[in-house]
Amino acid sequence: MTGAAAGEEMHALVRRLYPLCRSITGDGVRATLDIVGEYLPLQVREVPTGTQVLDWTVPQEWNIRDAYIADGAGRRVVDFAASSLHVLGYSVPVHRTMPLAELREHLHTLPDQPRLVPYRTSYYAPRWGFCLAQETLDALPDGDYEVCVDSTLADGHLTYAEHVVPGRVADEVLVSCHTCHPSLANDNLAGIAVATFLARELAERQPYHTYRFLYAPGTVGAITWLARNRVERVRHGLVLACAGDRGAVTYKKSRRGDAEIDRVMRHVLETSGRPHTIKEFTPYGYDERQYCSPGFDLGVGSLTRTPYAGYPEYHTSADDPDFVTPDAMADTLAVCREAFAVLDRNRRYVNQSPYGEPQLGRRGLYDPLGGRSDAKEAQLAMLWVLSMSDGTHSLLDVAERSGLPFDTVGAAADALRGAGLIKA
Amino acid sequence: MTGAAAGEEMHALVRRLYPLCRSITGDGVRATLDIVGEYLPLQVREVPTGTQVLDWTVPQEWNIRDAYIADGAGRRVVDFAASSLHVLGYSVPVHRTMPLAELREHLHTLPDQPRLVPYRTSYYAPRWGFCLAQETLDALPDGDYEVCVDSTLADGHLTYAEHVVPGRVADEVLVSCHTCHPSLANDNLAGIAVATFLARELAERQPYHTYRFLYAPGTVGAITWLARNRVERVRHGLVLACAGDRGAVTYKKSRRGDAEIDRVMRHVLETSGRPHTIKEFTPYGYDERQYCSPGFDLGVGSLTRTPYAGYPEYHTSADDPDFVTPDAMADTLAVCREAFAVLDRNRRYVNQSPYGEPQLGRRGLYDPLGGRSDAKEAQLAMLWVLSMSDGTHSLLDVAERSGLPFDTVGAAADALRGAGLIKA
């Protein structure tokens, strides 16, 4: 599939997922995973309410059927059916009539962005509320309003899903995207779409690493997964979010700062010519917070375009499908593809003939005509691999130190390994 | 006491101490400590002449009653009574008449600063001499002069004093200032004054560390103290000198270069907005030379305003009480206060819930309303402390890495410790 075609298909997936009301639990998540499951076989996991997961407890499941604010004439002035953003996430049920003054305490707006509806939640403090445009609120006359949130908070399950692309080794690369946000396109339907198409691409060939794709609600979902799995298999990872806006790509390093994924991403971004930003780790943002907590301290970075909370449309109704583009998603997908190609090929070798240079010429690896100063890049790459392959340097080290393209270095390593001159 | 009031009081102390003739031993030092003792209870130590102290020996005690050069008419053209600088420190007694030509060999002037009297000593080679302005010397007619140094060099004692502010732990912070210079205000009466008022401030609250203030003659005094004390209690320290001139503050690092005091001072100076200079260690200057000698290698830096030998008034009669200001001394005092506040609060903690983030919300430490991107600084600080508290990072590390104010980080640590989430 061409990049352009994949971009269009990912955008179509974003549009399909957009109307669903996702949260950290509930049927919106399940419906989302059902649609993703049409693209990729998923193992869906259901974890019961009350399950202890690390320092947390799986919360009650939240489902919602309807929610509105109606004026005295019965006209719905705020309606969940129009956008899942209108209801405060995890709102407890309510059905009352109250004056606007009292209602105001339950209303969330963005006074500085008066036409936009904010995204707000209250997962762990029982509340109800509505989110609406400041302009809508300003237009409401005083008087009594009927408020209704037809929701259920009850014991149930937290739902997440996995897809595993088996590799030649059991060491895993974790690609994680959060599934808990309602009608927000960049955050994180674009990430879900890129993860899905990336998994499909990887499955077409057997990669070196085993790739595990995780679709889980933010924070408690990642924590649930960490509590229930053999985390030590995860050698590298990427949190995918905000993967579709028009901004340049941003890589945020793992807490370790020099994990292999950090170096691979830097190399790929710097040598690709893409405009990009590389940021140090901060303990804020998406689920890298959990993967990089000091007890786990995994080599997991975060790939976005414009980063977390870095654009005015962030967590508002302006983060709609028009805010993300096929081209941007195709580019995010390409960055992942390029990075994982390096990651899968990166090795530490040991020169088997480390005393003096081995005679490459008699193995057909060196130009027999001497005296020329324009040593071919392939020969130079072999000399670099031989020089640095003392067991402490990886091919990525060789590429960075020599300034040669990683592919050239990888090809040199293949040739030398074929000649028995280096061993992994 | 306000900073301005403290500045005025410190300046008054400088003016009181200024006329006394201090040296590395003798009654001038005792009189100085008597006056300081009016501000602060001191433990005065007397170490006998001949005592072996490290590679040195406590010298004979020097006392001086009078010294002058008188012309043929009996008129004193150079008079110790006018300034203690006029006599070469540790001059042996002399009472002779001699022609100017012979006298010249015993005269010290500053040809490039012809109106100023230099400060000169000869502690370890027995000499006598006078210091005077070049202009004074130039005005002397040829002829015979009576020279008199009514001094005593005899077995006695070297005198130094200590004041200890007990802390909650026995680990000590050493604040050291040299007391051996005669009528020089910035070098080092200002340092003595700042140390004294700093000690009084610290005594008003029980600090975390134990603070030891040392008033001792330069070089041999510090060496005597080092020879007689349990140096291993000293975890941090500051040599205070040149603490009152109008220049910006200068911190000179310890020999280690990355001692905790070095990092604290850098942080305080960089975040305070003060103009300042931070210098690498050199084995020259004040008693940091001794504390940082390679055998001890203490984490002791040096705080001055314009540093050692860095101003034209240095070691001349122009270093008088007008050369130092109440504001400058108050500012030096404030730098010490701010630095010790950080030093006393700086700790390494260990996150007790390092696997994933602990659920701060249920402990009342996290805003229950989700979706907002303007995470409060206090919450961010808690996440940073949790992320970095793996036993290897201090709160100062957290402040520097996060860019958050140290106080915010300290408050976050207090909150987390209160919730049992981190332990020292």
Add this chain to the structure above:
Amino acid sequence: MTGAAAGEEMHALVRRLYPLCRSITGDGVRATLDIVGEYLPLQVREVPTGTQVLDWTVPQEWNIRDAYIADGAGRRVVDFAASSLHVLGYSVPVHRTMPLAELREHLHTLPDQPRLVPYRTSYYAPRWGFCLAQETLDALPDGDYEVCVDSTLADGHLTYAEHVVPGRVADEVLVSCHTCHPSLANDNLAGIAVATFLARELAERQPYHTYRFLYAPGTVGAITWLARNRVERVRHGLVLACAGDRGAVTYKKSRRGDAEIDRVMRHVLETSGRPHTIKEFTPYGYDERQYCSPGFDLGVGSLTRTPYAGYPEYHTSADDPDFVTPDAMADTLAVCREAFAVLDRNRRYVNQSPYGEPQLGRRGLYDPLGGRSDAKEAQLAMLWVLSMSDGTHSLLDVAERSGLPFDTVGAAADALRGAGLIKA
């Protein structure tokens, strides 16, 4: 000998050696070593064809008596007698007549430098060929040509030579220069000349290190030497090449990058005021490739003027004796002299009186007149040596950290060692 005189003598040596047809084996090498042997006693080594040396085998010996291309009229249009560059190095014998079209496959030119004859070899693939100017080739009419290479490839020897200047310790400094290039002045007759005069200079005094000068063919010669010698004695080394062109001096670091020779060369070049370039190691260039192969990983750098392949005359007939100058060779010699003076004097000492400063005054090492701020450089140097001599810092570390000249630091160390205050 003055630098200018040495420069002229070195240039004379270059001119004498220039006409000889050197290669990796054969009588041209022997004749070269005979001439060098007039300046310096050499131990000449002959290693038989077929000897296994590391991953290589000593090749057959190549000798050549005549080679030419003659036109139909019998006129030699390309003649080995005019320049040893005209024959492809290691050409197998041939004597045939063939049309120009067929001959072309055996001709090497430089189309972009049409007046120059390139230098080409084929050591390990049996070929014959000629090198000529593109202009010469362009002027050849079609037709038949007589080609003759009167060469011998037969079992024989590989020849290299050594000269050892014994030092006070057995630890060796290796100075290596390649001897395999035919009529090329900068590459490497200038290196041979500088090495020769350097050895003569060193022999005039007993240096601290033992200096071993190696004259060997490139690659296989260095490999042969490495295979047959106790490499562990080599603590430092320098590959000398391109030592005579008008460009600024270039030092290429050893593979280790922070070997003592690397730091010494940097210090000497930076403090000498010479324009210079310091380059990181690359596994390409001269025999540093072999000495720095990961199994040996010796502290051997490479000193050139314009580096390997860095000038248009490189490996062409334009690299003739006019391309190198007496001044440039004298300057390269001076750099070596200065660097080895530092290397021979650099030591790690341990302060024997590390607690506080030792009393330098009573040992006559410190100005007894106190109070002056213009501490003499010699005193400062002693304080620096005392401060840093904890067994981990060398005198070069002291010079670099203090900013004092190495000679001043060395003199301070001598004084302190004389007083028993430091020990090696």
